Amino acid sequence: MRIGLLTGGGDCPGLNAAIRAVVKQGLGEYGHSIIGFRNGWKGVADGDVHPLGRSDIRNVLPVGGTLLGTARFHPHSEDGGLEAVVSTLEAERIDALVCIGGDGTVHAASKVAEAGVPMIAIPKTIDNDVVGTDLSIGFHTAVNIATEAIDRLHTTAESHNRVMVVEVMGRHAGWIAVNAGIAGGAEVVLAPEEPFEIERVVRYLQHRHRAHASFSIVVVAEGAVPAEASSMEFTQRLGPFGEIVAGSVGEAVAGEIARRTGFDTRLTVLGHVQRGGTPTPTDRILGSRFGVAAVDAAVAGRTSVMTALHGDEVRLVPFDEVAGKVKHVPAELLRVAATLA
Amino acid sequence: MRIGLLTGGGDCPGLNAAIRAVVKQGLGEYGHSIIGFRNGWKGVADGDVHPLGRSDIRNVLPVGGTLLGTARFHPHSEDGGLEAVVSTLEAERIDALVCIGGDGTVHAASKVAEAGVPMIAIPKTIDNDVVGTDLSIGFHTAVNIATEAIDRLHTTAESHNRVMVVEVMGRHAGWIAVNAGIAGGAEVVLAPEEPFEIERVVRYLQHRHRAHASFSIVVVAEGAVPAEASSMEFTQRLGPFGEIVAGSVGEAVAGEIARRTGFDTRLTVLGHVQRGGTPTPTDRILGSRFGVAAVDAAVAGRTSVMTALHGDEVRLVPFDEVAGKVKHVPAELLRVAATLA
Amino acid sequence: MRIGLLTGGGDCPGLNAAIRAVVKQGLGEYGHSIIGFRNGWKGVADGDVHPLGRSDIRNVLPVGGTLLGTARFHPHSEDGGLEAVVSTLEAERIDALVCIGGDGTVHAASKVAEAGVPMIAIPKTIDNDVVGTDLSIGFHTAVNIATEAIDRLHTTAESHNRVMVVEVMGRHAGWIAVNAGIAGGAEVVLAPEEPFEIERVVRYLQHRHRAHASFSIVVVAEGAVPAEASSMEFTQRLGPFGEIVAGSVGEAVAGEIARRTGFDTRLTVLGHVQRGGTPTPTDRILGSRFGVAAVDAAVAGRTSVMTALHGDEVRLVPFDEVAGKVKHVPAELLRVAATLA
Amino acid sequence: MRIGLLTGGGDCPGLNAAIRAVVKQGLGEYGHSIIGFRNGWKGVADGDVHPLGRSDIRNVLPVGGTLLGTARFHPHSEDGGLEAVVSTLEAERIDALVCIGGDGTVHAASKVAEAGVPMIAIPKTIDNDVVGTDLSIGFHTAVNIATEAIDRLHTTAESHNRVMVVEVMGRHAGWIAVNAGIAGGAEVVLAPEEPFEIERVVRYLQHRHRAHASFSIVVVAEGAVPAEASSMEFTQRLGPFGEIVAGSVGEAVAGEIARRTGFDTRLTVLGHVQRGGTPTPTDRILGSRFGVAAVDAAVAGRTSVMTALHGDEVRLVPFDEVAGKVKHVPAELLRVAATLA
Incomplete structure (x- = not known):
């Protein structure tokens, strides 16, 4: 298989852990190819391709930011954006595309999925407001x-x-x-x-x-x-x-x-x-687990899903349970903040 | 109400956050009295009482260890231990006893509960092997x-x-x-x-x-x-x-x-x-939430229960679902450790 | 002896280490009394006295801020300020006054010294611009x-x-x-x-x-x-x-x-x-050494001096070599910053 | 000029900062070539050469260890060791050799200098026992x-x-x-x-x-x-x-x-x-200053010297004031440790 990979939206600590896990799991466990795209969806539209090997991910686990770069670019909001994305993915013979991003990236992913591309999302946002998962990458740091x-x-x-x-x-x-x-x-x-x-x-x-x-x-x-x-x-x-x-x-x-x-x-x-900066162990572990799970999903043919943490477990959640919603702080936690003041 | 409080077993970061939350929630929210016992169950058996007020918990949130001290002492394994515990609790007119501890402490708590004492447990152990909760205090640090x-x-x-x-x-x-x-x-x-x-x-x-x-x-x-x-x-x-x-x-x-x-x-x-040392924010938050939940449980008359984290939520779990079991690392997590090597 | 102690100017990490050292060295080594004043020179003027014992300095070494509090108050610029300061010091029978502070505090100290009070200064300022010493407390953190x-x-x-x-x-x-x-x-x-x-x-x-x-x-x-x-x-x-x-x-x-x-x-x-926050080991050590040296100076009758770090050594520097000057970054260091860009 | 560079003895945090500074100062300021040797003196003896460019030092400032590797190998104690070292340095037309190391490395450097090689040493040792300098790289971390x-x-x-x-x-x-x-x-x-x-x-x-x-x-x-x-x-x-x-x-x-x-x-x-691990700012700054000073010394033809920190200043100290001695903790500091107990 040829698995595409991008990081979209604002950067945060833990993205490199997820990239590393996708590469290690894809290459090592299955012998697949991992094709990175630079600067988020923009790199897919522009055909800015960066095949990822073991040397790319050496020592990146404790490093913040994203080695693939990122940009705020939504293919479905740009003229010809979706077409350019699909065309690059076909030219690169991408069998499944893993995108690591927040709200906006997952929304874009669902639009690209509608165009027939097998998509898997990994949630990241320091705001932690993506629904369907206890944690998103970056929040903990x-x-x-x-x-x-x-x-x-x-x-x-x-x-x-x-x-x-x-x-x-x-x-x-x-x-x-x-x-x-x-x-x-x-x-x-x-x-x-x-x-x-x-x-x-x-x-x-x-x-x-x-x-x-x-x-x-x-x-x-x-x-x-x-x-x-x-x-x-x-x-x-x-x-x-x-x-x-x-x-x-x-x-x-x-x-x-x-x-x-x-x-x-x-x-x-x-x-x-x-x-910015070194991700906490929690964000490194979360990125690692989500990266492995995303590759497993791609291999198993599970698409239009987002990796998610539920308690001790990593699960897959369909896009339509996620997109366009905001996860709010529960009342119990707000109350703890108020009463411990 | 007069709510008793002890920390048992090995110490770990986050205990003071839980103590602080019990005191703040008990005193501030409800006007109850919080009666601490020094050095775990031993202090209950010995009548080593330390009523807790606002000044005791000042600035303790980021401090590791336990201001109440702790000891490895199991009342049910000592001659006359249970009797001494019950006698102290009666003398102090304790309406409910909150114990913060690991496996052994929860086991002791269930024995003391059998003797008629309303008990609520808060799980702590850096080993994280208490069942029924995603996290125990101290593990994250x-x-x-x-x-x-x-x-x-x-x-x-x-x-x-x-x-x-x-x-x-x-x-x-x-x-x-x-x-x-x-x-x-x-x-x-x-x-x-x-x-x-x-x-x-x-x-x-x-x-x-x-x-x-x-x-x-x-x-x-x-x-x-x-x-x-x-x-x-x-x-x-x-x-x-x-x-x-x-x-x-x-x-x-x-x-x-x-x-x-x-x-x-x-x-x-x-x-x-x-x-040892300063607890991570996660352990401070966990201790704070568990402390508030334990007092709420005491006030609501919920007893023989342990506070627990399930995903985003804090819940109460009955002792008999917890005692005597070990929570093991799930297969998925073991596999991530193995395949990312 | 009765040794007075105050912290003046902006707070910074490492002040408590110096206070602790003054107390430990004064009490333990010599059996003298340490009389703290609250909120800097203002507390001396107001007679806001806080005698310091061992229990006051328990666990303060890793804690930022100053347990004595501080204020920006210059006795020589306030009407009757100097007189009030001298009067409190006489009433409290202070034999020597140790003040921990920056530029302004040392300047005030030299004015108070002119009024006949035996003064010893300990330099602190995160700006590190006090002359006569390699380091001032707080800068390193x-x-x-x-x-x-x-x-x-x-x-x-x-x-x-x-x-x-x-x-x-x-x-x-x-x-x-x-x-x-x-x-x-x-x-x-x-x-x-x-x-x-x-x-x-x-x-x-x-x-x-x-x-x-x-x-x-x-x-x-x-x-x-x-x-x-x-x-x-x-x-x-x-x-x-x-x-x-x-x-x-x-x-x-x-x-x-x-x-x-x-x-x-x-x-x-x-x-x-x-x-703010926990001082680095360097600031804790600096504060500790300066505190010990200040008490030694007081006992030895060395006054109108500031403790100072010169390479590996702690020395005493006369006020008149210090007051009213600014220590600038040396050219070599500026050049390293410029050429490593 | 062609400037050689090696790291010898045990590794410690801050070595990469010094390597980076040597490369930046040598390349950028003067346009010289920096020739690294892998694994300390062993790499010189074996001709294990690694020319250093800007891409080698990207992002290494906060990274512990040494990108050149190190080994415990003393050319003067090995049969034909010195000859092999001199022969490599001639073959590589090295005009001056900068070695970053502790006691043993400086001793080796003085032996190699006796064989006619222009040598400059940068002191590193977490033990801080190199004489002639307030600080050696690694100690502070x-x-x-x-x-x-x-x-x-x-x-x-x-x-x-x-x-x-x-x-x-x-x-x-x-x-x-x-x-x-x-x-x-x-x-x-x-x-x-x-x-x-x-x-x-x-x-x-x-x-x-x-x-x-x-x-x-x-x-x-x-x-x-x-x-x-x-x-x-x-x-x-x-x-x-x-x-x-x-x-x-x-x-x-x-x-x-x-x-x-x-x-x-x-x-x-x-x-x-x-x-191990990320060097403190102090070790990064020390390594940076020493690296710049070592290149400046090489360019100025100052040899058989070690870079050293004296208070606020970086100086050069001749090998014969350094080699074979141990810098002990001064009495004042031992006394502070004793009296603050």
């Missing part, structure tokens, strides 16, 4: 990085009697915010799942600081939204190309807290460090 | 530590053309060995689940080094056992009290590889570092 | 944190063909930027020691990306300044109290690169995480 | 690893009322033991610099545990030696080839403590993990 940052802010907040606001990633779901918030012992966690009232946050902090505490940590997911009732001011500034850029929700929350409480308040926006 | 050690040995093995044998914990199940082996990219993983033939290990290493490689990492669980067919020599030495101590299986495996291949072979026994 | 962040940005920059701009601390000297830049393998390092021309930075990046590379890391110290010739636009925005805040130099550099090259450019401002 | 292990053992010792004995590297000098002991807050540190009396160690631990403590950490350098007066039993066992192997000093110390005090005592031998 992001939580570790965010927790480490909160740990660090904790000691400096305490020494200076400060409110520290930390903005973490999570556009549609608050997985990183809630998990890192619990792990870091944050006092307040704001997630997209529950619109927040800034006035309640402020009152809670005032109460806490009156009662006993001299510092607080507030974790804000970038996708957290104020409830209608609350009035918050978002800052504005000029972006690099002269465009007006609205400040982030973290900026707004920090500003409101400073204004309304007078507490010494500081903002840290974690940004891109959350998606 | 141990895998991280073992993986980090393997990463380190990797670079030095490669620079010196060596075989590095690493012995990790895992008496009855190979969870640490298999997970850290996959995450660290080990060439051979020996786990209790599959008795190994040393001659096959040796032949594989010889083949690998002839073919292309100049180094190898072999991960051995302390409970790995040679298959009958294989003949291995275990070393012997005098222990601290003059007693004869058999060398570990790691020592025997390293010795056999050195003898049979002539390769420069070194042994590292990870030992106690695997159960 | 900050370099580690900044390097780890650059390592993480490296893999994501590479996967996405991006220019990553990282702004690190360093108002008057570029120690963190230069060291973390070298350690992280940054392509460009901008430090206050050498005003930069943005057009040269841009041309270098364009040359590099044309030649062979697809990504670059640019490290900018917060105190880096553009040379007169260059024209850079600094952004502006509204701060939390409605005031106009100029964007940072990192923001300006990222904006100019994006505008002038068209490369996908992202900014990360590390901020407060650089001064 | 080893201290970090040992400290992290002690941190981990701390929490488990405390939870179980145990004495934890940790054996670290350091054959002739106790740099790792003393530094990691201070950083980890060890109660006892045994270093080669001061022969120890086991009975005094035992009495100190008994006193400590009677007074207030319930646990202790004892750090032992592998080269620590008992004073004559003390009688210690060293264990014996069969090694992999049937030879009798004496137990380590750590084993003996742990055995004596267990026997004489009855305390629950455990031994951890850190072993090879101390010399």
Whole structure:
């Protein structure tokens, strides 16, 4: 068999573990060929082919990023995109295509599958919002990085009697915010799942600081939204190309807290460090298991499926149970974050 | 309510997170009293009581070990042990007792429950061999530590053309060995689940080094056992009290590889570092969720149950589904370890 | 003897190691009393006294921040500040006062010394710009944190063909930027020691990306300044109290690169995480040695001196060799940063 | 110029940083050729040549070990060794040879220099016992690893009322033991610099545990030696080839403590993990500076010198001030370790 492989969407730690597993399982266990494509779907459309051998995957297990590169490119949204993809896959005689990506990549995969290509997806996203699987590659490392940052802010907040606001990633779901918030012992966690009232946050902090505490940590997911009732001011500034850029929700929350409480308040926006660097063992294992499972699926002729973790087991989930949905943080976990504050 | 709390068995990272959650949830959410006992069941038998307040749990989230101390003491195996335990619990008017522990602690808990005490267990063991839950507290941190050690040995093995044998914990199940082996990219993983033939290990290493490689990492669980067919020599030495101590299986495996291949072979026994230090975010979150769930169970009158993680959810599992069993590494995971070598 | 102790200025990792050493050496070795003051010079002025015993310093060695708290307060700049400080010290019968702090604290110490108080200073500042010592407490940990962040940005920059701009601390000297830049393998390092021309930075990046590379890391110290010739636009925005805040130099550099090259450019401002969390072993050892040396100095009657590291040795340096100066990055180190790009 | 390069002796983190700097500085700054030799002096004797270009050093900065490989081989101790080395260097028209290594490598370098070869040495050894320089490559990372292990053992010792004995590297000098002991807050540190009396160690631990403590950490350098007066039993066992192997000093110390005090005592031998894995920023910077300085020295015609760190500066030190000596831990540092116990 000739198995194609690409990584799409934003990069994250653990992608190389999955690539390595696909290559090792494909080559070693079955003697198949693994044909990589550079820079995601764009590389398939452009015919940017990179056959993968053992030397390509040497020492990549602990390395973040993706050796295949990635790009945000959706074949079904580009003129002639799907046709170019199918044409490359035919020219390269690809029997099955494994794509490692998030929401958008799985959606693209389902479109390409409709065009007759046998597709298998491996979920990755630091946001962890892909449905059908307990974990997606990259999320676990992001939580570790965010927790480490909160740990660090904790000691400096305490020494200076400060409110520290930390903005973490999570556009549609608050997985990183809630998990890192619990792990870091944050006092307040704001997630997209529950619109927040800034006035309640402020009152809670005032109460806490009156009662006993001299510092607080507030974790804000970038996708957290104020409830209608609350009035918050978002800052504005000029972006690099002269465009007006609205400040982030973290900026707004920090500003409101400073204004309304007078507490010494500081903002840290974690940004891109959350998606880089050495993957945690969990992400390396997850990538490895998903890579092996994807090749097994290809060999078994199982297609239009995504690899998934269910408890201790790796399973295959059909695309149509996955695509277009968002996995939200369950109520129990939100409650733990709230009651341990 | 007056809720008792103890930590039993070997210590591990994440226990303080669970203690903190029990205290915060008990005190803050419900206004109950949390009565800690020092040094596990021994402290209950001895009436070594330590009521827990907010100041006891300040800053303990990232700290390994257990602020309550622990001891290996089984009330049902000691003369008058059970009676002493019940008598203390009556004297302290304990309405429910939460015990955080492994196999042995859960077994003791079921015996104490039979004596009429409302019991709730929280599973912890770096071996991860408690059935009924995806994860036990402490395991995740141990895998991280073992993986980090393997990463380190990797670079030095490669620079010196060596075989590095690493012995990790895992008496009855190979969870640490298999997970850290996959995450660290080990060439051979020996786990209790599959008795190994040393001659096959040796032949594989010889083949690998002839073919292309100049180094190898072999991960051995302390409970790995040679298959009958294989003949291995275990070393012997005098222990601290003059007693004869058999060398570990790691020592025997390293010795056999050195003898049979002539390769420069070194042994590292990870030992106690695997159960110490700052818990990973995963263990902090797990401890936090289990602590909250245990108090909720006590308040709801659910007893003779253990908190458990099933995929994304925390559930309660009855003691009789748990006690006396060992959770083994599933075949799929063993296979990933084997095929990615 | 009664030895006073305070921590002043911004907090940083390693302060607790120094406090612990002062207490252990003072109490244990000599049987003296150690009188802590809360929140820096403010606590001395206010008489906010906290006598320190063994239980105060238990387990603080690996903990960031300062158990004494700190504040930015300069007694000589406040009305009646010096008098209040001297009066508290007399009331508490302090024989010598050990102050742990940066530039400002040492300056304050020299003023208080002029008022007749025996003073010993211990240098701390993550900026490492105190003259007379190879290292100040906190700097080493900050370099580690900044390097780890650059390592993480490296893999994501590479996967996405991006220019990553990282702004690190360093108002008057570029120690963190230069060291973390070298350690992280940054392509460009901008430090206050050498005003930069943005057009040269841009041309270098364009040359590099044309030649062979697809990504670059640019490290900018917060105190880096553009040379007169260059024209850079600094952004502006509204701060939390409605005031106009100029964007940072990192923001300006990222904006100019994006505008002038068209490369996908992202900014990360590390901020407060650089001064928090567990100190590195180096900062713990430095704090420990300085703490012991400060008490030895007090006992020996050496005053108006600062503890200092010279190579392998700890020495005492007179205040007047230190106060009011800035230690800059030496030319050799700047050159290593430039030529390894 | 054609500059030769080798890494000799045991491997350690930071070697690749030095290799990278030699290549970047040699190629980029001067346009010279860098000729690597594989596996230390052995590769020179065998003519195992590996010309180094930019692609060889890509991404190696954070990677432990040495991309050139290493071996323990001393040309002057092998029959015809020196002649083979000189002959290869002539055949390859090497103008200057940079060797990165410890004591033995520098000694070999001085012998090769006597044969007329322009030599420059870069010091590396995790033992840090090379004289003439504050730091050697690899030491700093080893201290970090040992400290992290002690941190981990701390929490488990405390939870179980145990004495934890940790054996670290350091054959002739106790740099790792003393530094990691201070950083980890060890109660006892045994270093080669001061022969120890086991009975005094035992009495100190008994006193400590009677007074207030319930646990202790004892750090032992592998080269620590008992004073004559003390009688210690060293264990014996069969090694992999049937030879009798004496137990380590750590084993003996742990055995004596267990026997004489009855305390629950455990031994951890850190072993090879101390010399592997990602180098700390300090080791990356040190390697980078030394690599640049070595090339500058070669270009300037400075030979028979070793690069060295003196405080903030990198200097060149003549071989004859270095060879055959051991740098011991200074008395002040030993005293800090002792008084902070």
